[in-house]
Amino acid sequence: MIGVVGAGAFGTALAVALARDGRAVRLWGRDVTALAARRESARLAGVRLPENVTITAEIADLRGAEAVLLSLPMQALGGFLAHAGLQAERLVACCKGVDLRTLTGPAAVIAAACPDATVALLTGPSFAADIARGLPTALTLACADEAEGERLQHLLATPVLRLYRTADVAGAELGGALKNVVAIAAGVVIGAGLGDSARAALMTRGYAEMVRLALSLGARAETLAGLSGFGDLVLTCTSEQSRNFRFGRALGAGAGFDPTVTVEGAATARAVARLAAERGMDMPVTAMVAALVDGGIDLSAAIQSLLSRPLKAE
Ligand SMILES: NC(=O)C1=CN([C@@H]2O[C@H](COP(=O)(O)OP(=O)(O)OC[C@H]3O[C@@H](n4cnc5c(N)ncnc54)[C@H](OP(=O)(O)O)[C@@H]3O)[C@@H](O)[C@H]2O)C=CC1
């Protein structure tokens, strides 16, 4: 049995994909009354949960799972784990972000709360709706313990959900976290009417910034160039399906945005701006997104701040 924590878009999509491939899945949510009654999530309209997905609001029902996938928003993960009493041998983070409280990624947050568990990360370019529809996707399974990583790769892959493995957890989680910040900036560029060429420039400079920070935190360059970094950056900066991109586009257009929608890059921009400041690193794209999110700068000043940077070598 595989446990999934978080019956939002991604957790539900992963539960559906694994169940379709024959796994028994237990999907935990804090309020699953409507989901249990309708067996369809409001966040994934038209996708019916297979019979082998058991829905539960009792965390104890996940006991004995071969692995538990943690599919909560990044900023909710630490608080959830502190009170959940979750007992599982293998915990797989499915969230993308940097925790504002500790300025660490999901692996360190999980390791602090559950020191005896094997910690892994599932990340990469994939929209929940695509996974739930059974469209082909390729993701990265990161685990520092290579034997456990291989075990998890085989446990969680399906014919349409291809998993590549790496032991570079820092690289995989930083790629997934930082691309959301750049996607907000890409949305701002499009929302402000600056055009596709400016977006390509922004993505490239944003990627350089991602790599700089990740390398300084021990990540490997090839991980950033893979699915969890470059791959997910391209997807998120160029697709209307991305909530981070749409949030940025609304910011750039001066339009409102539904505050209940999960936009991981907003909190992560603030966390990464603090991390960069602590390390004395220059991260202009992240600084711009953090200032826009906090309302500390207006749009024209933000754009000007990027365009007026000193000319330098690429
Ligand atoms: N959606 C996607 O396409 C993808 C998402 N991800 C990542 O997955 C993670 C989750 O995103 P996603 O599923 O899309 O988000 P959603 O907003 O769709 O769902 C979030 C889920 O987390 C639950 N939740 C929020 N706070 C808490 C808490 N404190 N305790 C318990 N449960 C909580 C919500 O419960 P409730 O409904 O009760 O509020 C909801 O079920 C994010 O880090 C995202 O980046 C990764 C790849 C693709």
Ligand SMILES: O=C(CO)COP(=O)(O)O
């Ligand atoms: O991480 C994702 C795609 O890989 C989902 O992106 P959004 O959270 O921006 O919708």
